[in-house]
Amino acid sequence: MGHSRTRPAPSPRMKRIKRRRAQAARSAAAEVVRFLRTEQIGGLVLLGATALALIIANSPLAGAYQRLSDYTFGPEALHLNLSVSAWAQDGLLTVFFVVAGLELKRELVVGELRDLRQAALPIAGAIGGMLIPALTCFLIAYGAPGGADAWAVPVATDIAFALAVLAICARDLPPGLRVFLLSLAIVDDLGAILLIAILFTAHVAFLPLLGAAAVLLVYFLLQQFRIRGWWLYLPLAVAAWALVHASGVHATIAGVAVGLLTRVKPDAGEHEAPAEQLEHTLQPISAGVCVPLFAFFSAGIAVSMSTLAALFTDRAALGVLVGLVVGKTVGVLGGAAVAVKSRLAQLPEGLTWRDLLAVAVVTGCGFTVSLLIAELAFPQGEQQILIKEAVLVGSLIASLLAAALLRRQVRARAR
Known part of the structure; x- marks a missing residue:
């Protein structure tokens, strides 16, 4: 007859070791989450996901990548049997739009946009930054294949990319510059969301x-x-x-609605409002998982010398590229100038027009929302690839130009 063996109780020393390991694991996880909340890290993760997608799509793994993107799953009865790339676009990106809705609600209720005179400058910049790129793209692409659909692509600014460039290159510039860019990008995103709801x-x-x-x-x-x-x-x-x-x-509209309907003012005795709690929870998930995965499945396009050369011969793609790099700069700076000259707004204290020029250039980082609009506006095919390439190249040019201008401003102020 066998004897049952009982495991000896852990010693106090082993308990202390396990407790320290658990604390270290929690601390490491908290540190990762904290890093994902910083603008530099969020932008770098997004850039890394994009680079990885481009590398895989132009390697022998391209076929496997495409099969993964096209793999469908989900309940058919609820019309949710979607491809992996569609889940990334309609599902994961919704989390990004919840965060955008929360940021917009906070700015409207307790932030810079609650005061009309303070809000006038970024609102005017955002309106100009949507109208002029759209008009620029439309005029360049008018009459060309896809020209009637391309104009909406360059209207958006990627908050994550733009703030990452600003945080990396312009830490020493006045904080009002970040407030202006954040407020402008939020209004810009609202315009892009409305376009998605109306056009698609x-x-x-x-x-x-x-x-x-x-x-x-x-x-x-x-x-x-x-x-x-x-x-x-x-x-x-x-x-x-x-x-x-x-x-x-488009399902991402639900994310914006949830953000806007969340209470943003804390009650007496509340440490923080529900909107702040929700944003604190979702922002690292959005920056570290949702947006990078969307970029990974959206930016994986086959690039060749012929397709890059076609950016300058395909008028729809050229319109998107010029709209992001030139149209955004002219539109944001022009809108802000009209608001100041008409005395609807004034420059924030400590900021100059050269500072605003650098920020106007960085708004040409369209990326996430521009890629989304490109996928919605163009069916799968060669032109969608060209439009996506135009978004990627335009965003890269805008970010490099903005980085150079911001560093010049930092050096000028230091002197």
Whole structure:
């Protein structure tokens, strides 16, 4: 008859070792999350994902990469049997738009955009930064294949990329410069979101849309009645996303709605408002996982000398490139100048027009939202590849020019 063996109880020394290891693991995880909240790291992770996608798409692994992008999964009954790349575009990117909605709500309620005179400068810059690139692209591409669809691509500014360039190259410049760029990019994103909702909704199923509105109303009421519990809000947010997707409206709009409906002012005795808590939780997930994965599945295009040369012969692609590099600079700087000259706004204290010129150039980093609009505006094919290449090359040129201008401003102020 066998004897059962009992494992000896761990010694106090082993307990201390396990406790220290657990604390070290928690500390390491917290450090990773903290790093992902910094603008430099978020931009570098995004850049790394893009570079990896380009390397794989131009290597012998290109076929496997394409098969992975096209692999479909999800419940067919809910019309959610999507490809991996579609899940990245419609699903993961929604988290990015939740964060954008939270930032917009905070700026409108307690931030720079709550004061119309303070908000006038970035709003005017954002409007100019959307109109002039769109007009530039339209005029260059008019009458060419794809010219009627390309104009919307260069209107957006990538918050992560632009703030990363600013954080890396211009730490010593006045903080008002970052506030101006952040406020401008948020207004810019709102314009891009509206364009996505208006231009890329072919057919609307009103029953799912009404269902989404009802779910979002419940979300809003729970916020107003100060009811807490992520286990209540997460299913509501997922249901709103699924219903908006089923309606035919681009699903990322649900993310913006969730952000805008979240309470942003803390009550008496609250350490932080729900919007701040949610942004604190989602921002590292967005910067470290969602946006890089979207970039990985969106930026993986085959690049060759012939396609790069075609950027300057295909007028739609050339319009996107010039719209990002030139149109954004002229539009942002021109919009800000009109606001100041008409006395609707004034330059923030400590900033000069040369500072604003550098920021206007960095808004040409279209990237995430521009790539999204490119995928929505153009079906799979050679022209979509050219438009994406134009976004990538234009964003690279704008970031390098802006970095040079920002470093020059830093040196000038140091002298």
